[in-house]
Amino acid sequence: MREFELLRHIYRSNDRLDVAVRIPPGDDMGMIRFGGGDILAAVDQLVGGRHVNLETTSLELVGRKAITRSLSDIAAMAARPLCTLVAATLPPDFGEERAQELFESMRRTCERFECPLIGGDLAFHADPSHPLVCSVTVLAVPGHVPPILRSGAKPGDTLYVTGQLGGTMLEDGSGHHLTFDPRITEALMLTEMLGDRLHAMIDLSDGLGRDADHIAEASGVKIVIDAARLPRRGNASWEDAVRDGEDYELCFAATGSVPTEVRGVPITPVGEVLPGDADELPARLCVRDGDTLREAGEFGWQHEA
């Protein structure tokens, strides 16, 4: 069972959630009503050898990525960062000095993106083959509008992405997946500019194919991506742009006029939202390649770093 099926299976037994749970599992963050306000929360882990190559990546960038990939989920909800908690398990030979360097990078990254590190735990594993694992919990509060969910896309909407897609995992130790800035401010500005015309949003961590499919599934719609319009990074092909993960850009569905950039970050229309019963489409998520409609699933889209 893969990650998504496994989680879905677990959440299915979750059918009697307290009314205080405002956003249940299945979005980029959950949300709970607390003390008259709402708090969003998400947890994610950075695993050495999977999300980063420790041999080619500085501890500075390892720590940075551990935090920024969680902050990207705050951006996906158009929420405001509140605070961060980190629990790390390190291999026994990692060394205290390097552990300190790693935590200092995480602390600095939290500070830079105004999501202060307010607590953490560090343990050295006894088994030398244990990988580095940083478990990062972020809390956030809604911006000036309620959080933007995955489930709000409507037929007739256009699908947009920020920035460029594909080719982020090229292993030269300086890839975009290590140095990206989470689109927190851009997401908040989009809610201001578009108001209730911004219907659904997700951050691109698993690749446009998979993540846009999450919007389609949650919203009960079909989505067609136009291969020719995909903004590609460097030498990435359109297949790479659909398949590669770790872009950490925003993908959103909106109606009406949408600006071509926000804070200098380009916004590109890449597809259209159709009714869930649009029978002319062979799958929930398709890519239009010239005259051919292809099921995006055929490119494979589970990322393995």
Ligand SMILES: [Mg+2]
């Ligand atoms: Mg996400």
